[in-house]
Amino acid sequence: MNAAADKKVRRHYSAGTVVRTFIKYFSLVFFGFVAVLPIVSCVITAFKTDEEYMSTNVMTMPESWLNFSNFTEAFTKANMGRAFINSGIILVCVLFGAIVIGTQLAYVLNRFRFPGNGLIRNLFLFATLLPGIAMQVSVYQIMQGLGFINHLYGYIIMSMGTDVISIYIFIQYMENIPVSLDESAIIDGASYFKIYWKIMLPLLKPAIVTCMVLKGVAVYNEYYCSNLYLQDKRSLGVVATSLYTFTGPLGSQYNLICAGVIISVLPALIVFILCQNQIYSGITAGAVKG
Amino acid sequence: MTAATAKKKNFFHDWLKSRKGQQTIIILAFMFIPLLLLFVFTYLPFGEMVKFSFYKMKYSTPVDKRIFVGWENYKAVFSRDDCFGAIKLSLYYMVGSILQLAIALYLATMLSFKTKGGNLFKGLMFFPYLISGIAIGFIFKFFYTRGFVFDTVLQWCGFQLDNLPYWLKDQSINNWSLVGSSVWRYFGQNMVLFIGAIMSVDAEMYEAAELDGANKFQQFMHIILPSIKTIVTLNVILSITGSLSAFDPPFVITSGKNGTGTYFVVMNEIAHTSQKVGLASAMAVVLLVIIFAATILQKLFFKYIFRNSDSDDETYDAKKRRKKLEKQQRKELAKQNGPAVRKGAV
Numbered sequence: 001m002n003a004a005a006d007k008k009v010r011r012h013y014s015a016g017t018v019v020r021t022f023i024k025y026f027s028l029v030f031f032g033f034v035a036v037l038p039i040v041s042c043v044i045t046a047f048k049t050d051e052e053y054m055s056t057n058v059m060t061m062p063e064s065w066l067n068f069s070n071f072t073e074a075f076t077k078a079n080m081g082r083a084f085i086n087s088g089i090i091l092v093c094v095l096f097g098a099i100v101i102g103t104q105l106a107y108v109l110n111r112f113r114f115p116g117n118g119l120i121r122n123l124f125l126f127a128t129l130l131p132g133i134a135m136q137v138s139v140y141q142i143m144q145g146l147g148f149i150n151h152l153y154g155y156i157i158m159s160m161g162t163d164v165i166s167i168y169i170f171i172q173y174m175e176n177i178p179v180s181l182d183e184s185a186i187i188d189g190a191s192y193f194k195i196y197w198k199i200m201l202p203l204l205k206p207a208i209v210t211c212m213v214l215k216g217v218a219v220y221n222e223y224y225c226s227n228l229y230l231q232d233k234r235s236l237g238v239v240a241t242s243l244y245t246f247t248g249p250l251g252s253q254y255n256l257i258c259a260g261v262i263i264s265v266l267p268a269l270i271v272f273i274l275c276q277n278q279i280y281s282g283i284t285a286g287a288v289k290g
Numbered sequence: 291m292t293a294a295t296a297k298k299k300n301f302f303h304d305w306l307k308s309r310k311g312q313q314t315i316i317i318l319a320f321m322f323i324p325l326l327l328l329f330v331f332t333y334l335p336f337g338e339m340v341k342f343s344f345y346k347m348k349y350s351t352p353v354d355k356r357i358f359v360g361w362e363n364y365k366a367v368f369s370r371d372d373c374f375g376a377i378k379l380s381l382y383y384m385v386g387s388i389l390q391l392a393i394a395l396y397l398a399t400m401l402s403f404k405t406k407g408g409n410l411f412k413g414l415m416f417f418p419y420l421i422s423g424i425a426i427g428f429i430f431k432f433f434y435t436r437g438f439v440f441d442t443v444l445q446w447c448g449f450q451l452d453n454l455p456y457w458l459k460d461q462s463i464n465n466w467s468l469v470g471s472s473v474w475r476y477f478g479q480n481m482v483l484f485i486g487a488i489m490s491v492d493a494e495m496y497e498a499a500e501l502d503g504a505n506k507f508q509q510f511m512h513i514i515l516p517s518i519k520t521i522v523t524l525n526v527i528l529s530i531t532g533s534l535s536a537f538d539p540p541f542v543i544t545s546g547k548n549g550t551g552t553y554f555v556v557m558n559e560i561a562h563t564s565q566k567v568g569l570a571s572a573m574a575v576v577l578l579v580i581i582f583a584a585t586i587l588q589k590l591f592f593k594y595i596f597r598n599s600d601s602d603d604e605t606y607d608a609k610k611r612r613k614k615l616e617k618q619q620r621k622e623l624a625k626q627n628g629p630a631v632r633k634g635a636v
């Protein structure tokens with residue numbers, strides 16, 4: 001951004017500049033190291049055989065980086081195949097539902113003036129202040145009453161409705177779509193639904209991608225509610241809760257546990273590498289109003 | 291069919307065909323599901339929770355067997371030593387989150403100037419935010435185990451293993467260990483937020499400051515900080531209310547053992563293990579009240595601090611006034627012309 005200023009500074013190489021540059025890169029490397037250390041140590045351990053794990057220090061490199069036996073064992077022991085299928089079903093349904101609901105609500109709230117518009121926005125905002133964990137005490141009763149416990153669809157419906165940040169991202173984004181587009185469509189005789197479907201949705205595409213990535217990661221990582229409402233772990237486990245398998249008798253066999261952790265983190269890593277910019281912009285956009 | 295009903299039906303039919311009618315239909319159709327979900331999964335449970343807090347009951351207790359106990363549950367929240375005492379632990383998390391914001395702000399400032407490998411550093415530090423709470427629990431159980439990762443790294447730095455505490459068992463240190471894992475998880479996310487805010491500052495401002503002979507620190511104090519004041523304030527407020535409801539680290543790493551049970555961990559146990567739903571609801575309501583009070587107090591506090599701050603704020607106020615004026619004009623225009631689509635509700 002201020003490349004010119006930087007260049008000017010660099011030419012001088014004054015003592016202050018050297019020290020400052022050193023401190024800067026030192027702190028970046030230090031915090032970068034802090035950020036990766038726990039993950040890297042996990043990766044190292046995941047490749048060790050049982051004997052290696054018992055006999056060597058955790059930070060010693062494994063003998064072979066091709067020892068995938070822990071991964072296959074963790075995958076079968078924690079029934080992760082089923083878990084990935086369930087997580088996939090949940091992700092597709094929740095994302096589809098949340099995007100449809102979110103864009104429709106944002107369209108109505110942003111484009112029309114009607115009594116209660118402000119109230120509804122405030123109701124959604126206020127809902128973010130209520131801590132989710134505390135509410136589960138009574139949500140549990142309601143889920144029980146609706147017969148939603150131990151059914152994927154129950155969990156899916158519950159997860160769809162609670163996303164305020166994406167609604168705000170959509171509203172913000174719509175504010176930048178000129179109203180004249182709507183007006184000319186109305187003159188051409190388009191219905192409001194057609195305007196939503198043919199004008200709003202296509203123009204909202206970048207915001208939709210951002211929300212899908214953010215919401216997708218959140219749904220994929222959610223463990224408290226899925227543990228509470230999908231109690232039959234054998235057939236209804238999701239990726240996050242499948243890791244619970246390792247708490248019992250396998251509690252200290254860390255080479256296996258680490259392999260399980262790595263398997264569960266991989267999808268998030270892939271999404272992150274592919275969609276870095278959407279994630280960053282989603283984080284920034286969500287914070288302005290959230 | 292009488293003439294009157296026919297006319298009425300006609301009127302209704304016309305109304306449905308009119309723009310106004312179509313607007314009403316689309317508003318109702320698009321809002322029905324989200325409002326239903328909001329009601330069923332947020333406000334209904336909220337009301338139920340307040341109701342439960344006055345009863346002695348279990349999950350399985352049928353409705354007519356619940357015993358109304360008045361304020362007893364609330365009294366218990368404050369008199370039982372395992373309940374309200376747990377709120378002290380949130381102080382650890384508050385200190386941690388302030389530290390985390392400071393680190394994030396420092397790194398964001400570094401990274402928003404030209405940096406070699408800036409994107410790589412940003413990615414590395416941000417990634418922990420995308421890992422699930424359970425996985426983080428396992429990673430840090432492993433990390434802090436005696437003689438494992440953390441101890442090894444400290445030994446590299448010259449510490450003796452015998453002098454090191456048990457990070458998750460020793461009650462004088464284990465809460466800090468948990469706070470550390472929380473800082474690790476979130477500092478990158480805060481940093482990305484702050485980078486976004488700093489990037490929105492006009493680059494010419496720095497050039498002008500450079501010409502005026504301002505050094506980097508002065509640039510930070512007088513250009514960067516004022517322009518990201520709002521987002522920093524917001525995050526301080528969020529982190530304090532977040533510390534009050536700290537849950538993940540103790541829940542997944544230590545299961546609340548050895549004096550690490552925060553308020554919500556205790557509440558979770560009371561609700562789902564001992565099934566004292568009434569008491570747990572009362573705890574939730576008490577914490578909600580505290581969180582609201584804290585949020586309002588902090589808002590007032592920051593308003594007071596920034597009451598006569600620099601010109602930046604004035605221009606912001608001016609902008610707000612101008613926007614308001616524009617909106618009013620638009621409103622009047624809309625009234626005169628009555629177009630079908632109106633913008634700028636609220």
